[in-house]
Amino acid sequence: MNNQHSPSHNQFWSLLSKKLAKEANPEELQELHFILLNNPDLHHQADMLTEMWQQETKTNRSEDEAAYMRHIMKHKDEFFVEENTEETNDIESGIEESNGVFRSLFKRKSLTIFSFILFIILVGGAIYLFTQKRTVALVAEQAISSVVTKNGSRTKIVLPDGSQVWLNAGSNLDYNNSTFNKELREVSLNGEAYFDVTKNPEKPFIIHTKKMDIKVLGTVFNVRSYSDEKIAEAALIKGSIEVTLKDRKDQKIILKPNEKISISNEEPKAEKKPEKITSAKANPVRIPQFEVNDLKPNPTYNIIGEIAWTQNKLFFEDETLEDIGLRMERWFGKKVTIANESLKNVHYTGNYENETLEEVLLSLKLSKTFNFRIGNDNVVIY
Numbered sequence: 001m002n003n004q005h006s007p008s009h010n011q012f013w014s015l016l017s018k019k020l021a022k023e024a025n026p027e028e029l030q031e032l033h034f035i036l037l038n039n040p041d042l043h044h045q046a047d048m049l050t051e052m053w054q055q056e057t058k059t060n061r062s063e064d065e066a067a068y069m070r071h072i073m074k075h076k077d078e079f080f081v082e083e084n085t086e087e088t089n090d091i092e093s094g095i096e097e098s099n100g101v102f103r104s105l106f107k108r109k110s111l112t113i114f115s116f117i118l119f120i121i122l123v124g125g126a127i128y129l130f131t132q133k134r135t136v137a138l139v140a141e142q143a144i145s146s147v148v149t150k151n152g153s154r155t156k157i158v159l160p161d162g163s164q165v166w167l168n169a170g171s172n173l174d175y176n177n178s179t180f181n182k183e184l185r186e187v188s189l190n191g192e193a194y195f196d197v198t199k200n201p202e203k204p205f206i207i208h209t210k211k212m213d214i215k216v217l218g219t220v221f222n223v224r225s226y227s228d229e230k231i232a233e234a235a236l237i238k239g240s241i242e243v244t245l246k247d248r249k250d251q252k253i254i255l256k257p258n259e260k261i262s263i264s265n266e267e268p269k270a271e272k273k274p275e276k277i278t279s280a281k282a283n284p285v286r287i288p289q290f291e292v293n294d295l296k297p298n299p300t301y302n303i304i305g306e307i308a309w310t311q312n313k314l315f316f317e318d319e320t321l322e323d324i325g326l327r328m329e330r331w332f333g334k335k336v337t338i339a340n341e342s343l344k345n346v347h348y349t350g351n352y353e354n355e356t357l358e359e360v361l362l363s364l365k366l367s368k369t370f371n372f373r374i375g376n377d378n379v380v381i382y
Contacts, residue, residue, distance in 0.1 A: 011035075012032075012035055015028055016046055019032060143177050144174055144177070145174065145175055145176075146172060146173070146174045147165075147167060148172040149167045149168065149170065149191070150170070150333065151170045151329060151330045151333040151334075152169060152330070152331070152333020153333070154166065154167060154168055154309070155167050157173070159175070159180070159181075159187075160181050161180070161181045161185055163185070163196065163197045163198045163205065164195075164196040165193050165194070165195055165196075166193060166194040166310055167191065167192070168191060168193065168224075168330070169330035169333070170191055170226070170330040171189070171190065171191020171193060171226075172189075172190050172191060173187055173189050173191075173193060174187065175188070181203060182203075184203060184204055184205075184206060185197075185200075185203050185204065185205040185206065186206045186207075186208065187205075187206075187207055187208070188207075188209075189207055189209050189223055189225060190209070190210070190225065190226070190227060191224075191225065191226055192222070192224040192225070192309070193222070193223055194220075194222045194307060194309075195207070195219075195221055195222070196220050197216050197217075197220075197239075199217060199218025200217070200218065201217050201218075204216070204217060207223060209223065209232060210225055210227060210246070210265070211232045211245065211246055211247075211263045211265060212225075212232065212234065212243050212244060212245050212246060212261075212263060213243070213246070214234055214241050214243055214244075215241065215242040215243075215244070216239065216241045216242070218239060219236065219237075219238060219240060219241055220236075220238045220239060221234060221235060221236045221237055221241055221255075222234070222235045222237070222306050222307050222310075223235075224306070227265070228326065229265060229323070230264065230265050230266055230323070231263065232262070232264075233260055233261065233262050233263070233306065234255065234260060234261050235259075235260035235295055235306040236255040236258065236259055236260065237257065237295075238257050239257065240254065240255070240256070240257075241254075241255050243255060243261055245290065253290075253292065258294060259292055259293070259294055259295060260293055260294075260295055260306060261291070262290060262291055262292075262293065263289070263290040264289040266289075298315075298317055298349075300349075300351075301315070303315060303351065305317050308351070314327065314328070314331050314351075314353070314360070315351045315352075316348065316350055318347050318348075318349055319347060319348065319349075320345050320346065320347055320348075321338060321343050321345070321346045321348060322338060322344040324350075324364075325337075325338055328357065328379075332357040333377075334357065334375075334377055334379050335377060335379070336378070336381070337380050338381045338382075339381065339382040340381070340382045343370055343381060343382075346367075346368050348364055350363060357374065357379065358374060361374075370382065
């Protein structure tokens with residue numbers, strides 16, 4: 001664009017200040033009109049400052065002028081001495097006083113206009129910077145797609161590359177629209193999701209979780225990584241995945257079909273390095289706890305527990321009531337509190353599909369008696 005269409009900020013603010021001070025000539029007014037005509041984004045700033053100027057003028061102009069004149073007359077001797085140091089002695093005292101007041105007013109007016117120009121330049125610059133930063137923030141925000149499932153709900157989404165993802169309750173999946181499926185296909189997961197990834201060897205699919213990163217080319221698998229659970233898991237149904245632990249980035253773990261990796265979300269235990277003879281004390285090294293196991297269907301229910309939720313089944317096998325409480329909380333969308341500490345470590349196995357929360361609790365208490373109270377949005381077990 002040429003300079004007419006892209007004026008400097010100083011040019012715009014200077015013309016606007018002259019217009020507001022009623023000192024702009026017809027050519028300058030026409031130039032300002034042309035700038036606003038070709039730069040609609042400046043209209044808001046011009047309107048806002050015009051409104052501020054008019055409001056300030058109505059409320060403060062007369063009072064300010066009267067106060068200023070009282071101040072001038074009160075201290076006229078001080079002002080006139082300073083202003084008249086180079087005046088000739090043959091000037092009448094009345095003329096000196098008038099000229100002194102005039103010069104003072106002229107300087108004040110010039111200073112006021114200059115201050116106003118400086119003020120609106122600063123305000124305009126601040127508005128411009130804020131607008132630019134806000135625009136960048138909005139663009140960055142709009143680039144991120146976030147899919148969230150609340151407790152008590154599950155959803156299925158299709159990613160831009162055609163990969164399908166089923167999100168369990170209380171989960172969220174994020175990915176960047178501007179970079180996804182360019183060179184890589186990257187997503188971040190907090191919660192549980194079942195992935196059916198479209199095969200594309202040239203664009204690896206990577207899932208980032210709190211404890212591990214999972215790299216795949218095309219496969220079907222389940223990832224469970226809730227921040228409030230003790231264990232994070234990745235279970236492979238078919239294909240191949242490469243798991244990298246966040247605490248051991250130099251170690252790659254390759255899973256085969258029907259295998260799963262379980263990683264502790266708790267602080268890893270400290271193990272000591274072998275002490276050398278010259279060493280008085282060795283520093284402890286924290287090693288993350290994980291293990292790889294085969295996926296085995298439960299013989300009673302003939303179901304693979306890690307993916308039972310994808311079949312709309314609430315399944316748990318030899319799990320504590322404390323862990324089951326978290327499952328039920330997400331499954332039914334009600335806050336679960338276990339008031340009796342002795343109940344938290346009682347283990348249960350169960351498989352439920354269409355049962356209500358009350359029916360599940362009644363079934364569980366057959367193994368070990370407990371009481372419960374169901375409210376509108378919570379349940380207490382005691």
